[in-house]
Amino acid sequence: MRFFTLLLFAAQGLTAAPNIIFILCDDLGYGDLGVTWQNERSSSKKHHTPHLDRMAAEGVLMDRHYCPAPVCAPSRGSFLTGFHQGHCGIRNNQFDKALPNDHTVASTLKAGGYRTALVGKYGLQGKGKNAAEWPAYPTKRGFDDFFGYVRHADGHVHYPAHEWPLGNSAGHRSKKQVWWNNLEVSATLDKCFTGDLFTAFAKKWIVEGLEEKPDQPFFLYLAYDTPHAALQLPTGPYPEGGGLKGGLQWTGKPGAMINTAQGQIDSWVHPDHKQPGWTKTEKRQAGMIRRLDDSVGDLLQLLKDLEIDDNTLVIFTSDNGPHDVHYLAEAKYDATRFQSYGPLNGIKRDVLEGGIRTPTLVRWPEKIPAGKVNDTPSQFHDWMTTFLAAAGLPLPAQADGVSLLATLTGQGEQEDSTVYVEYAVVGRTPNYPDFEENHRNAPRKEMQVVLVDHYKGIRTHISQPDQPFRIYDLTTDQREKDNLAGSSTRFEKLQETMQKRVLQIRRPDSSARRPYDSLPIPSISPIExxxxxxxxxxxxxxxxxxxxxxxxxxxxxxxxxxxxxxxxxxxxxxxxxxxxxxxxxxxxxxxxxxxxxxxxxxxxxxxxxxxxxxxxxxxxxxxxxxxxxxxxxxxxxxxxxxxxxxxxxxxxxxxxxxxx
The missing domain is CATH 2.60.120.1560 (Jelly Rolls)
Structure with missing residues (x-):
């Protein structure tokens, strides 16, 4: 297999397989970055993300990148398997369901000679109580190493070794498990804030792997559990510097496993957030996002210190739109505080743009020109094929994605991505005053989205199999205000195209039944x-x-x-x-x-x-x-x-x- 890879690299004129780091945040909204929205706001309450803004300036901002569904489990399932939500075995709110034993982004890269690791939140392990019993434990799905939260709900709090008396339920006040390959290690993690912990471990894993095998490329899936859920603060300021000698460091000493495991847990407020009028939940939400920004800057500095920066492909994104919860007892928070959805409508669990369009930055100095903004639509299931194409490996026939290298590098013709969402959940879109009136308090239930060119077809509260799509021109109407469905013969034909397309790209799943499952797959128009x-x-x-x-x-x-x-x-x-x-x-x-x-x-x-x-x-x-x-x-x-x-x-x- 390694020989086959080298042959492909020679044919494509490539010198070496790139290292790949995929950074996935939890509930970070499209508008939570400075470069995507915060820098434009006039409010004094805003997020500053200088490291992420610099990452965007040094690479490409993918302005129309979509998660597979507006909640974490299906988004992570689609990313890992390369299947969109019409084929993925993880759909709806199927938290902790076993990821099917199929090719994954990790197993395919591992077959091509990569060292692989998952650091952070998983939540797709299946039934069981430990690493031996869980059928879909990360090391059984292509990862050489795993360090982090296995169970979905454990990722709701960020000090695993501590009880948190401020939590609004027993589940949000109790200690949690952290697994390191086959060992449960939470007892050694006193005062470890998970955002810091996962960053420090990721740095350690990169460095140690390069020391052992300097010529072996690596794939790191760094899945932060922040800024979702419990709005907890770190123990102190981010350590000075960054990279190999500064920033967060893994010490390996039980009780002081990382260099920020000291002081008081859940206590440190960033100086930028100590302003009059800031509520405690606002300080906490902003603090978690600023900590993510510092962590990314730390990691990028490490790549420079190790002299692997030029040939490392780094992706930063989020699993869905912003949350409107906090898990603090007797406190209030919602996504309007920082307009975390940006100029869009919708939040987590909505299939409106604010629920599914994610803040996505990509940096690869050797291949990606700096300072690009690209609005070509793409989705999570495209990353497997993109990584394999970048590594010079064959693309799987079973994967739904396309390679995004043409979009990223500006070279070649970009094949169209299939952007498709299906998702069901109870509840309604929030009644936020800065949302369009036609979306406020709208019921969700069965929902579906398909993109055809730059037009978005969206159905919510689907009660009939052939219920019409609302159609929005996203080039001029990203707030999804003007429904074009039925407005002319052209859009009547587009409606027909969308109705057919969603049946031609998917298969029913008995664990997530849809109103349109029984409809026949339409034929194409007659041709010669x-x-x-x-x-x-x-x-x-x-x-x-x-x-x-x-x-x-x-x-x-x-x-x-x-x-x-x-x-x-x-x-x-x-x-x-x-x-x-x-x-x-x-x-x-x-x-x-x-x-x-x-x-x-x-x-x-x-x-x-x-x-x-x-x-x-x-x-x-x-x-x-x-x-x-x-x-x-x-x-x-x-x-x-x-x-x-x-x-x-x-x-x-x-x-x-x-x-x-």
Missing amino acids: TEQGLRVKFQAGSFPWVPRLNELNETEVETLNFQAPVAGAVEYSGLLEISEEGEYTFELSGSIQAVLRLHQAIMIDTDSPSTKPVDSAKGTVRLEKGLHPFRLSYLTNGPSPQLIIRRKGNQNFKFTFHRSL
Whole structure:
């Protein structure tokens, strides 16, 4: 595998696989950074984020980057697996559900020679009581090392070794578990504020890995648990300096594990926030965000001190929009205090822009020009494919994302990202006075979003499967004020396109049923075709079924390609269905394969946990007409057989077509 990586680097003119750091904050709003909104505000109550503002100036601000759903579990699940919410096994509020045993961003990079770690909040472990029992513990999903909170609710407080008497419930007053690989270590973490703790451990992990294997690239997923939940303050000011010798440091001494584990917990207010008129919750919220800013500056300085800055790709973002809670007894806080949603409408749990558009900065001095602002839409599931492309590794056929390297570097043509959200929760959008009147106090429940070009289709409180989308032109109306649906023939056609598209890119999940699950997948508009298919082949050994998008195609009449040697095969074409109905697709033969109909995954046997199987099935309801499909698989011999059966008609016949 390492040899294959080096060959790809030589072909692309690259010198070395980049180190990758993905920094994910918890409930940090689009408007919580200086560069995205705070610097524009006239209020004296604002966040200052000088290090993050500098990071933006040294890289690119991705102004239209979206989380998969407006809450943490599905966002983290989609990031880790490369599936959007139409395919991901973690949906809605499925906190602590086991992340399916599939390829992850960590396992794929690890297969390509990377050292991998998750530091911080996880929450996708499954049922159990310890590292041995949890079926989806991070070290079982591709991470060499893990240090942090395993359980979702543990991340609600930020001093794991201490009780917190100010909490508004028993769960927010009690001590929490911190795991370091197979050990629970919270008893050694006296006076450790998790924002500091995770930063110090991340620095230690980077340094020690480079000392042991200086030429091995690394992937670090740094998942802060702040500024979400309990608005707790650090013990003291951020240590002077930063990087290798300054800033936060890991001491490794129980009871004084990091250099800020001293003084009084939950006590230090930043001098900028000691202003007349600031409430205690405002001081706490602002203090947590300023601490994140200091931590990022500390990490970036470390990269410079280690002389790996130029070839380290760093992403900073958030899992969803801003919260409106605090977990302090007898206190008040909401997202209006700092306009954490920026110029947008909506907060966490809303699919309005303020709930799903995240503050996203990317820095890679060797490849990304400084000072860019890019408004190309993209979403979390694009990061797996982006990282693999940057590392010179093949892109998985099962992943939903596209590589964002063209957007980041300004070189090449950017493939369109599929920006898609589905999410259900009770409650309503807050009645904030600076929200548009049409969004205030609006019910949530079943919600769905799809982007087509620069138009956003959004449905909330979905009661009927074909309920119309509200349509907003985000280039001129990011506040989602003017609904264009039905306003002209053009938008009637766009409505039809959106209604079809959301059925063509997803598959139902029995653990998160939707009102539109039973609708058939629509066919495409009639086009000129001829009988037959197109096929691509690439010889080699692959760790997963790859995409073969850049190879020459060969025309064939049916699934009859004979691979001359071991490698990857990809068929593409159109399936003609003569009448609407329920169809079962079955692949037979020793297969490791991915079958997509439109963009929906029908069959996926490409899992690291299973060996190639003899047969696999998928059932779906289809409209009459043409349905594009793509069959990708690994082989060292004949093609697998594809059998399609229509319910109630075993003599059904189908026809393959290719476009002219």
